Structures are given as C-alpha cells and as structure tokens.
Amino acid sequence: MNYSLIYSQVTGHIPYLLGGAVLTLQLAMISFLAGWAIGLLNASILHFGPRAARLAVQAYVTFFINTPLLVQIFFIFFVLPDAGILLSPYAAVAIGMSLNAGAYLTEIQRAGFQSLRREELDAASAMGFSVPQMVWYVIVPHIAKALYPPLSNQFIIQVMTTSIAAIFAVEELTGRAYNVNSLTFRSLEVFSIVAVIYVALTLVCSVALALIGRWLFRVRARIL
Amino acid sequence: MTDRRALFAGGAAAAAAAATLLTPKEASARPLEDVLRAGELRVGVNPTLPPRALFNERNQIDGFEPEVAAAIAQKLGVRLVLQAVGSPERIPMVASGRIDFVMGAMSRTSERAKVIDYTVPVHSENYGIVAIEGRGHTSIEALNKPEVTLAQVRGTTAIPYIQRAIPNAQVLLLDNYPDRNRAIAQGRAQASFDGIDSVRFALRPFRQVQWEVTAVPAFGVTYSGLGVAKNNHSLRNWLNVALYELHTDGTIERAWEKWFDGPMFTKVPVSPFF
Numbered sequence: 001m002n003y004s005l006i007y008s009q010v011t012g013h014i015p016y017l018l019g020g021a022v023l024t025l026q027l028a029m030i031s032f033l034a035g036w037a038i039g040l041l042n043a044s045i046l047h048f049g050p051r052a053a054r055l056a057v058q059a060y061v062t063f064f065i066n067t068p069l070l071v072q073i074f075f076i077f078f079v080l081p082d083a084g085i086l087l088s089p090y091a092a093v094a095i096g097m098s099l100n101a102g103a104y105l106t107e108i109q110r111a112g113f114q115s116l117r118r119e120e121l122d123a124a125s126a127m128g129f130s131v132p133q134m135v136w137y138v139i140v141p142h143i144a145k146a147l148y149p150p151l152s153n154q155f156i157i158q159v160m161t162t163s164i165a166a167i168f169a170v171e172e173l174t175g176r177a178y179n180v181n182s183l184t185f186r187s188l189e190v191f192s193i194v195a196v197i198y199v200a201l202t203l204v205c206s207v208a209l210a211l212i213g214r215w216l217f218r219v220r221a222r223i224l
Numbered sequence: 225m226t227d228r229r230a231l232f233a234g235g236a237a238a239a240a241a242a243a244t245l246l247t248p249k250e251a252s253a254r255p256l257e258d259v260l261r262a263g264e265l266r267v268g269v270n271p272t273l274p275p276r277a278l279f280n281e282r283n284q285i286d287g288f289e290p291e292v293a294a295a296i297a298q299k300l301g302v303r304l305v306l307q308a309v310g311s312p313e314r315i316p317m318v319a320s321g322r323i324d325f326v327m328g329a330m331s332r333t334s335e336r337a338k339v340i341d342y343t344v345p346v347h348s349e350n351y352g353i354v355a356i357e358g359r360g361h362t363s364i365e366a367l368n369k370p371e372v373t374l375a376q377v378r379g380t381t382a383i384p385y386i387q388r389a390i391p392n393a394q395v396l397l398l399d400n401y402p403d404r405n406r407a408i409a410q411g412r413a414q415a416s417f418d419g420i421d422s423v424r425f426a427l428r429p430f431r432q433v434q435w436e437v438t439a440v441p442a443f444g445v446t447y448s449g450l451g452v453a454k455n456n457h458s459l460r461n462w463l464n465v466a467l468y469e470l471h472t473d474g475t476i477e478r479a480w481e482k483w484f485d486g487p488m489f490t491k492v493p494v495s496p497f498f
Binding site for chain 2: 178193
C-alpha cells in the first residue's frame with residue numbers, strides 16, 4: 001500500500017482522545033445503571049404485577065428490542081423537539097441508551113427471576129414478607145449470582161455502544177476520533193489508537209467486574 | 225495448549241495478519257497505465273454530501289461529482305465505477321488502490337496534503353453564516369458569545385477557524401448537513417458557520433423556516449481538488465490536464481449550476497500551468 005504509517009502526526013492528540021474515553025465510560029455507566037433499574041422494575045412487574053402492567057412492560061420490551069438504538073435516539077433527539085421537548089445531546093443519548101439497555105436487562109433479569117424456586121417465595125410469603133421485602137431479601141441475593149455474568153457482558157456492550165453518541169454531538173471517544181481524523185487525514189493511525197483505547201477500556205472494565213463479582217457475589221468469572 | 229496460550233497465539237496471529245495487510249507488498253494505488261489497461265476508473269464519492277453526491281430516486285449515485293467523474297472517465301476512454309466512501313475510510317481506500325481518486329469536498333489544507341496529493345482545484349468553497357432570519361446572527365462578532373450555539377458538521381474545514389475566531393460560542397458537532405439544519409430549525413443551535421455553496425439545496429426541506437445566509441468573505445476561499453494517492457504522479461498529471469480541459473470547455477461550471485442551483489460563488493482561476 002502506498003501509505004506510510006506516521007503515528008507522530010496523531011500522538012499529540014492522545015490526551016484529547018483519552019478525555020473522550022472518560023466520557024465513554026461515564027455514558028456507559030449511567031446508561032447501564034439506569035437500564036439495570038428499569039430492567040429490575042420491569043422483571044418484578046412481569047413476575048408479580050397485574051396483567052395490564054405486564055402487557056405494558058412486554059410492549060416496551062418488544063418495541064425497544066425490535067428497533068435499532070440509532071433510530072430510538074434519533075427520535076428522542078430530533079422528533080421530541082417538535083413536541084416541545086428539547087433535550088441536550090448528552091441527555092438524549094443517555095436516555096436513549098438507558099431505555100434500550102432497560103429492555104435487554106428486563107429480559108436478562110426476568111430469566112433470573114424465573115430461576116427462583118417456588119419454595120423460597122412460599123417460605124417468604126409464609127413469613128409475612130411484603131413484595132418489596134421479598135425482592136430485597138430473597139430474590140435479589142438469589143439471582144445476583146446467576147445474573148452477574150450476563151449483566152457484566154451487558155455493561156461491556158454498553159461501553160461499545162456509546163460510539164453511537166458521536167452522531168448526536170457527544171464528544172466521546174469515537175466522536176473525538178472523527179475530529180482528529182478530519183484534521184489529519186491519518187485514518188489508520190487514529191482508528192488503530194482508538195481501537196487500542198477501547199480494548200484497554202473493556203479489559204479494565206472486565207477485570208474490575210470480575211473482581212467485584214468475586215468480592216460481592218462469589219462469582220468466579222474468568223478474566224482472560 | 226491452554227486457553228490462555230491459545231488466546232495469546234490468536235492475538236499474535238491477528239497482529240501478524242494486520243502487519244501483513246499494512247506492508248507495501250499489498251495492493252497499491254494504480255498508475256495511469258494500470259487504469260487504462262484495466263479499462264475502468266474507480267472513483268470514491270461521498271453520497272452524504274448532496275448535491276456533491278447523492279442517491280437518486282433509482283438508488284444510484286448521482287450528483288455534481290459523479291457527473292464530473294463521468295466526464296473524466298469519458299476523456300480517459302474507460303468505464304466509470306463509483307464507490308460510496310465515508311470520511312474515515314476515504315484515504316486508506318485511495319492509498320490501497322481500491323479507488324483511483326476520491327472526491328467529496330476534499331478541501332485542500334497543508335495538514336491534509338501531508339497524507340494525500342491533490343490535483344488542481346475542481347471547485348471553490350465559500351463560507352458564511354446560516355441562521356434564522358431576524359435574530360441578528362449575521363456576523364462573526366454576533367456569533368462569538370457564550371449564549372450562541374453553532375451547529376456544525378463533524379470534520380469540516382470551518383471547525384479549526386471557529387476554534388480560533390469564534391472561541392466563545394458553544395459548538396454542537398453533528399453527523400451531516402440535514403441534521404445540522406434541523407438542529408437550527410428546532411432551536412437546538414442558533415447558527416452555523418460553514419460552506420454555503422450547497423446551502424440552497426440543503427435548506428429546501430425546511431420551507432417553513434425563514435433562513436438567512438450571510439457570506440463571510442473574510443474567511444477566505446478554499447479549493448477542493450481530487451485526492452490522489454501520494455506519489456501517483458502519472459495519474460495526477462493526467463487528471464490536471466483533464467481538469468484544465470473540463471474547466472475551459474465549461475463542463476464543470478455547467479454541472480455545478482445544474483446541481484447547485486446557481487453559479488459558483490467564486491470561480492476557479494484556471495491556469496494552463498500545473
């Protein structure tokens with residue numbers, strides 16, 4: 001190929017790219033935590049809720065799983081303003097990613113709920129536990145261990161998914177890579193550095209999640 | 225072999241494959257003789273920049289640049305193959321010989337010219353402010369305020385100028401011009417400082433908005449040429465001659481007027497010397 005790799009043309013931009021990586025991580029964490037909370041609530045409704053609420057949750061999950069995230073954020077970013085709701089780019093992307101993750105995390109946590117044994121719930125019920133108490137003292141400890149690996153995977157997916165935010169004016173890692181690329185035209189250098197940063201980010205997250213899993217839930221996840 | 229060893233072995237194999245792909249022995253930019261021998265000219269255009277290039281109602285790539293590329297291919301006596309390219313991959317595609325040259329608002333800058341060779345200019349690029357009428361956003365001074373948000377398209381030539389000359393304004397970097405225009409129309413941003421050549425075409429879908437376009441000649445004019453792989457002199461020299469002929473016989477100006485609804489704001493000074 002008639003192309004010489006010259007990394008010195010882009011290495012000066014690495015601190016700028018790393019600043020984007022911080023934003024990437026922040027966006028992934030916010031959307032994951034919000035999605036996890038949405039998923040937990042929805043899974044509880046699917047397991048214990050009335051029929052109307054269950055149907056509403058199923059409609060939400062069906063809609064968000066069967067439409068692309070890009071379209072969902074586009075709707076929030078560009079269609080809601082016509083209805084008088086003007087969100088900042090960061091808020092629009094964070095809400096879109098949270099709602100999307102919420103649908104997947106509903107399904108993941110529903111599976112966790114289904115892994116519960118009837119006897120455990122009957123025993124809690126016989127002891128006079130309310131539904132919130134049952135969730136907190138019986139269900140969560142039981143399913144945390146089973147759900148920790150898929151939840152960790154979902155977090156890593158969230159980290160990757162943040163790259164979509166570049167389209168909506170959020171200056172995360174990929175957005176900043178586009179900026180540096182347009183300035184220098186050094187696509188191979190810029191995107192190979194960005195790929196290394198993404199790998200480092202996900203490896204650090206994987207190690208951290210594995211350690212947290214071992215410490216909190218005694219889940220022996222493999223790191224490498 | 226343990227899983228961990230397998231992982232590292234796989235990683236090493238992937239690194240070796242990547243290194244092989246980047247060696248000079250791989251596909252390289254085609255000189256003029258190879259293009260003639262193959263009987264086809266491969267040109268990269270960016271269909272997200274209408275009317276420079278766009279997908280028409282038959283879902284084929286059309287627009288100003290495909291029309292100029294067709295005229296070039298006709299002069300060369302070869303078949304034209306258009307390749308849609310985006311911003312990140314356009315330079316590697318030229319360098320690897322997948323396309324012979326790239327169009328798509330290839331504004332010349334000294335920084336970019338370190339990576340790619342340019343032909344003589346195809347068209348000029350003129351800059352100005354796009355805003356909503358009657359709001360007073362008609363000068364650089366009026367934009368240089370913290371309460372002003374400029375909607376810009378990521379990766380465009382105006383951005384370094386904005387960072388330098390309009391530092392107090394907020395900047396919202398979007399993916400394409402329709403999104404930029406929508407952001408201004410919806411009040412997400414107050415204005416944009418960018419190329420105004422295609423603005424008549426780009427603002428058509430927002431007929432309910434009263435737009436105000438103010439040229440800012442102080443920014444200067446930039447020129448967009450064809451992007452050719454570094455040191456592909458035989459092709460670049462021939463393209464310079466072809467572009468001279470297409471300028472002087474009016475082909476480029478006619479194509480511009482057809483697609484941009486009017487003449488170029490600044491005519492390209494045509495010189496017989498390259």
